[in-house]
Each structure stands twice: as structure tokens, then as C-alpha cells.
Amino acid sequence: MDSVWFSKPRPSGGQPLGLSREAIVRKALQVLDEHGLQKLSMRKLAAELGAAPMSLYWHVPTKDALMELCLDEVFGELEPPDPDVDWETALRGMMHSMRHLALRHPWWVKTIGEYMSIGPNAVGTADAMLEPMRNAGFSAVDASQSVSTLSSFVIGFALAEVNFGDRGRLDVPPPDVARFADLYRDRYPRYVEMMNEPELWSLDRQFEFGLDCVLDGIKARVNVLK
Amino acid sequence: MDSVWFSKPRPSGGQPLGLSREAIVRKALQVLDEHGLQKLSMRKLAAELGAAPMSLYWHVPTKDALMELCLDEVFGELEPPDPDVDWETALRGMMHSMRHLALRHPWWVKTIGEYMSIGPNAVGTADAMLEPMRNAGFSAVDASQSVSTLSSFVIGFALAEVNFGDRGRLDVPPPDVARFADLYRDRYPRYVEMMNEPELWSLDRQFEFGLDCVLDGIKARVNVLK
DNA sequence: TACGAGCAACTTACACCGTACGAGAGATGG
DNA sequence: CCATCTCTCGTACGGTGTAAGTTGCTCGTA
Structure with a gap:
């Protein structure tokens, strides 16, 4: 009756399967990247x-904890800058790769606001941003305020960029812009005007503009030996 | 049997109650502000x-739609700047109120990444930011890139600030910082050093630093008549 | 006055979610 | 051989958003 023949292939209380914290995080990242934030549930995973x-739940205490692990894992994709370059190009490079990392993992930007990001990779990233500045003679306060400003800008920018989805990557406004514009033209003329400015649909240029602003401001505000 | 005495006060298929889109949004905002994002469900609401x-669901097609309404409603709290002041103090003021609006409504910053924010109040806010710049002689492109940069910074900053919760408002690091520091000191010395810098726990000063940077960058990069 | 239309609220039901609890199977060490 | 530890699983609970259909109320028209 309860012979082996009638038992399921891996009945109940099975032996160690491939499960591990790393494997779970890896698969979760894959699901998140391929199907988005909404599609990740513990059951589907x-x-x-x-x-x-x-x-x-043997390997991970809760879904929130899993998300924190995933977030930190993504931080790990950021590689530290070449130690030979000056602080500005080092930071500029890190900001660019941070933006592209956000575009690769939209769920990452959207979720980063829910957790603290004090995992090893997140802290490592912050440390790697501080290093070139400290080496260039920035004080601890100046360096950390500069890093805070830079990454605030990048995260904020990427959040908006991810938000408008693939539309933002097109060279041409989406089709329903016309209706939208008609609706708002009278009340908000400057916004509508801006929306129709083709040059603005290059988010790359917009990002560069902002990054230049922040870096200029830092250079003007901080005493570097150099 | 089904006499009025035995029927519920407002049985089934009741007459118009106080419900309306506005009332629902208002109550949702109240719940969000008082109990946070997680505590808002259609049933509890x-x-x-x-x-x-x-x-x-008669008044609102879906919960996502309700959230968009709530988000836009918060945008409405931002008041346009005094039209007599110069563009810089106008924008500076708007960025400050935007930050404080985010701190008043933490759920707002955390959720803003999930939706497009093209409601009337959001668009109105963007328009109100563009206005002083256009009036000062900014080109459409310059103005919109400047606004994008400024608000990216503010949103990104507020997101981080909200994230660290009330801890960020304290003058003193939270108690478990010591353990944390011990754990990371060897690997990430600059981060730990920064963490112990007391001046850094003033987020107000940090915000001011960043805002100054961005505004300086804009001023250096844009041709104004003035 | 009677009646159909439409508005606004309701009930029920479905599929799904995170996870507490406890029962097991297998390996390991005494 | 037994106890213990490690890992996996089954069941169940209380929650979620919302599709579908139902009921009563009110109002315009006959």
C-alpha cells in the first residue's frame, strides 16, 4: 500500500536538494530581471x-530578507574604479555604471527605497566611492557629502528614467502624447512645450548635464590639494 | 420575518453613502500618513x-489607480513660488518644500518610483518649476534639464533620508553602530570613519551642500540674461 | 401612479500571497 | 542502535486585490 512504488519521487521530508541561500538569491535575481518585481513570490520562486x-524558509528568514540580499547582490556588480585615475573621472565612471546598473535592474531602483542597504556590497560601494576622494585630499566630511550628493542624483535620475519605461529610450514621444498635450497645453504651457522639445528625449544628454552640474559644484566647494 | 426590525441598519444594496472618489482618496492619504504604506488595503480602507x-471599486478602478491619485494629491501640497523672487531662490525654495513634503509623507517617496506621475498636480509642479527659469531667460532645454537635475537630486536624497527612518533625525548614531563598525572597519575603513563623523548626522547640512552644488553647476552652465 | 433605467452600494467567490507550525526523511556521531 | 542535527515538505491560517452578479434606491417619463 505504502510501498515505494506508490510513493512520490521525493516524498515528504526529502534529502538535501540543491537549495542554498546563494542558489535562492540567484534564481530570485533571475526572476526579478526577467519578469519584474510583481512576479516574484515565494511560491513561484x-x-x-x-x-x-x-x-x-530554512535558508532565508523572510521575503523581505531575501529582497535585501538581492539588493545587496546587485550592488556587487559595481566594480571599483581604476586606482590610477583622478578622483573626478573615477567618480564619473562609477556614476555611469550605477545608472546602467539601475537600468539593467529596474526593480532594484524601485525597491531600494524600502530597505536600508547596509549589506557588505552596498557598504563596499560607498567605501569605493569615498576612496578616490580621500586620496585626493578631501576631508571626511567633504568626501561623504559629495558622495551623498552624487548618488542621490543618480538614484533619483534612474528612478525617473526607469519609471517612464522603454518610452524614455525611444527617439520619439509615445503616441498618446498628443492627447496629453492638448489636455494640458492651456494650464501648463511650459511643461507641454518642454515635452515637445526633441532634444529632451535624449536621457543620456540629460544625465550628463546633471552629472556635470554636481561635479562642478563639488569642485567649486571643496579644497583639494591637487 | 424580513421586517424592518430584523433588517440591518443599512442592509444590502444600500442608498448612497458618503462615498466618493475624493472621500476615498482623502481617507487613503490619512491611513498612509498615519500607519504607512503596508497598512493600506482596500478592505481596511x-x-x-x-x-x-x-x-x-465603483469610484476607483483599481488600487494602483488609487495610489496614483494619492501620489498626485500630495504633489498638490507644493505651492508655487512667489513670482517676484529670482529664479534661484524660487527653485531653492521649491526644493526645500519638496524635501519636507517627502519627509511628511514617507510612503510618497517610496512609491513614486512605481508610477508615472503625470497627473495634473505633478505636471503643475513641473510647470511651476520651469516658469521662473524660463522667465529668467533659460532656453526650454536648459530649463528642463535643470529641473530634471534638481528634482532627481531631491528625490534621491529624500529617498535615502526616509530610508534611514527616524534614526537620521537623531543627533547620535543608533546603538548597534558599534557592532556594525567593528564588523566592517577592516574591510571598509573609509565608510566606518565617515559613519563616526558627528557632523554628518546633520542631514540638513548635507542637503544644503548638495543643493548648492547643483545650483552652482546650473549657474555655471547656462546663459542667463540677468 | 406605474415602470424601466441607471446609479451606488452590497455579497459572494476565486486565486493568490507570506508564513507559523509541526511532521518527517536522511545523514551524522556516540 | 539510538539521539541529534539538517534540511525538506504538507497543512493551515489570515490576509490580499478584484471579477461577477445582486439588490435597493431614485428619478425621468408615460
């Missing part, structure tokens, strides 16, 4: 891993 | 309004 939902 | 869950 477990199914994707060929395991039962509750099996994940 | 309905209960709070003395209505059945599904009753809300």
Missing part, C-alpha cells in the same frame, strides 16, 4: 527551484 | 469608511 514553498 | 470592500 520555490516552484522555479523545484522545491516546496516552505523549503525556502 | 473600506472599513475605515464604513463601507464594504467592493464599494470602493
Whole structure:
């Protein structure tokens, strides 16, 4: 009756499967990147891993914790700058890769506001941003305020950019802009005018403009030996 | 049997209750501000309004739509600047009130990344930011890039600020900083050093630093008549 | 006055979610 | 051989957003 022949392939209380914290995080990242934030549930993730939902909870205390792990993992994709270049090009490079990292992982920018980001990779990233500045003679306060300003800008920018989705990557406004413009033209003429400015649809240029502003401001405000 | 005495006060298929899109949004805002993002559900919101869950769906197509309405409503709290002041103090003022608006409504910053924010109040805010610059002689492109840069910075900053919660408002690091520092000191010395810099715990000063940077950059980069 | 239309609220039901709790199977060490 | 530890699983609970259909109220028209 309860012979082996009638038992499921991996009945109940199975032996160690491929599960591990790393494997779970890896698969979660894959789901997030491919299907987006809304599509990640513990149940689906477990199914994707060929395991039962509750099996994940041995390796990860809660879904929020898993999300924090995923967030930190993405921070790990940021590589530290070449130590030979000056602080400005080092930081400029890091900001660019941070923006592209955000565009690669839209869920990352959207979720980063929910958690504290004090995992090893996040802290490592902050440290890597501070290093070139300290080496160039920035005080601890100047360096940290500069990093805070730079990354605030980049995160804020990427958030807006991700938000407008793939529309932002097109060279041409989306089709319903016409209706939108008609609706708002009278009340908000400057906005509508701006919307129709083709040059503005280059987010690359917009990003560069902002980054230049911030860096200029830092250079003007900080005493560097140099 | 089904006499009035035995019927509920407002049985089934009731007459018009106080429900309306405005009332729902108002109550939703109240719940969001008082209890936070996680605590807002259609069911609880309905209960709070003395209505059945599904009753809300007559006035609002979906919860996402409701959230968009709430987001836009908060944009409405931003008042346009005094038209007599120069563009810089106008923008500076708007950025300050935007930051404080974000601190008043933490859920707002955290959620703003999920939706497009093209409601009337959001667009009105953008328009109000463009106005002083256009009047000062900024080109459409310069003005819009400047606004984009400024608001990216403010949103990004507020996101981080809200994130660290009330801790950020204290004059003293939270108690578990010591453990944290011990754990990371060897690997990430600059970060830990920064963390112990007492001056850095003034987020007001940090914000001012960043805002000054951005505004300086704009001034250096844009041809104004003036 | 009777009646159909439409508005605004309701009930029920479905599929899904995170996860507490406890039961197991297998490996390991005494 | 037994106890213990490690990992996986099944069940169940209380929640979620919302599709579908139902009921009563009010009002314009006959």
C-alpha cells in the first residue's frame, strides 16, 4: 500500500536538494530581471527551484530578507574604479555604471527605497566611492557629502528614467502624447512645450548635464590639494 | 420575518453613502500618513469608511489607480513660488518644500518610483518649476534639464533620508553602530570613519551642500540674461 | 401612479500571497 | 542502535486585490 512504488519521487521530508541561500538569491535575481518585481513570490520562486514553498524558509528568514540580499547582490556588480585615475573621472565612471546598473535592474531602483542597504556590497560601494576622494585630499566630511550628493542624483535620475519605461529610450514621444498635450497645453504651457522639445528625449544628454552640474559644484566647494 | 426590525441598519444594496472618489482618496492619504504604506488595503480602507470592500471599486478602478491619485494629491501640497523672487531662490525654495513634503509623507517617496506621475498636480509642479527659469531667460532645454537635475537630486536624497527612518533625525548614531563598525572597519575603513563623523548626522547640512552644488553647476552652465 | 433605467452600494467567490507550525526523511556521531 | 542535527515538505491560517452578479434606491417619463 505504502510501498515505494506508490510513493512520490521525493516524498515528504526529502534529502538535501540543491537549495542554498546563494542558489535562492540567484534564481530570485533571475526572476526579478526577467519578469519584474510583481512576479516574484515565494511560491513561484520555490516552484522555479523545484522545491516546496516552505523549503525556502530554512535558508532565508523572510521575503523581505531575501529582497535585501538581492539588493545587496546587485550592488556587487559595481566594480571599483581604476586606482590610477583622478578622483573626478573615477567618480564619473562609477556614476555611469550605477545608472546602467539601475537600468539593467529596474526593480532594484524601485525597491531600494524600502530597505536600508547596509549589506557588505552596498557598504563596499560607498567605501569605493569615498576612496578616490580621500586620496585626493578631501576631508571626511567633504568626501561623504559629495558622495551623498552624487548618488542621490543618480538614484533619483534612474528612478525617473526607469519609471517612464522603454518610452524614455525611444527617439520619439509615445503616441498618446498628443492627447496629453492638448489636455494640458492651456494650464501648463511650459511643461507641454518642454515635452515637445526633441532634444529632451535624449536621457543620456540629460544625465550628463546633471552629472556635470554636481561635479562642478563639488569642485567649486571643496579644497583639494591637487 | 424580513421586517424592518430584523433588517440591518443599512442592509444590502444600500442608498448612497458618503462615498466618493475624493472621500476615498482623502481617507487613503490619512491611513498612509498615519500607519504607512503596508497598512493600506482596500478592505481596511473600506472599513475605515464604513463601507464594504467592493464599494470602493465603483469610484476607483483599481488600487494602483488609487495610489496614483494619492501620489498626485500630495504633489498638490507644493505651492508655487512667489513670482517676484529670482529664479534661484524660487527653485531653492521649491526644493526645500519638496524635501519636507517627502519627509511628511514617507510612503510618497517610496512609491513614486512605481508610477508615472503625470497627473495634473505633478505636471503643475513641473510647470511651476520651469516658469521662473524660463522667465529668467533659460532656453526650454536648459530649463528642463535643470529641473530634471534638481528634482532627481531631491528625490534621491529624500529617498535615502526616509530610508534611514527616524534614526537620521537623531543627533547620535543608533546603538548597534558599534557592532556594525567593528564588523566592517577592516574591510571598509573609509565608510566606518565617515559613519563616526558627528557632523554628518546633520542631514540638513548635507542637503544644503548638495543643493548648492547643483545650483552652482546650473549657474555655471547656462546663459542667463540677468 | 406605474415602470424601466441607471446609479451606488452590497455579497459572494476565486486565486493568490507570506508564513507559523509541526511532521518527517536522511545523514551524522556516540 | 539510538539521539541529534539538517534540511525538506504538507497543512493551515489570515490576509490580499478584484471579477461577477445582486439588490435597493431614485428619478425621468408615460
